[in-house]
Amino acid sequence: MPIERKLAVEFVGTFFLVFTIGMAVATAGPLAPLAIGAALMVMVFAGGHVWARTGWCRSSPPSSPGSS
Numbered sequence: 001m002p003i004e005r006k007l008a009v010e011f012v013g014t015f016f017l018v019f020t021i022g023m024a025v026a027t028a029g030p031l032a033p034l035a036i037g038a039a040l041m042v043m044v045f046a047g048g049h050v051w052a053r054t055g056w057c058r059s060s061p062p063s064s065p066g067s068s
Contacts, residue, residue, distance in 0.1 A: 009050045013043040 020039035024032035 006050055009047040013047050016043055 017036075017039055021036055024035050029035075
């Protein structure tokens with residue numbers, strides 16, 4: 001996978017995470033930690049397929065009951 005695509009995914013994920021943290025701090029609402037966690041979860045889910053193919057995320061085998 002080209003490095004440009006990885007860098008683009010990294011930039012978009014970092015932008016949305018920093019933006020969410022900034023907005024959560026600016027409003028100081030009681031659900032700010034939930035918003036930050038949700039943004040991080042969505043960005044990992046959205047960009048995980050880019051990093052998963054490089055071997056960087058595959059440090060251990062899956063450990064689900066159906067895997068052997």
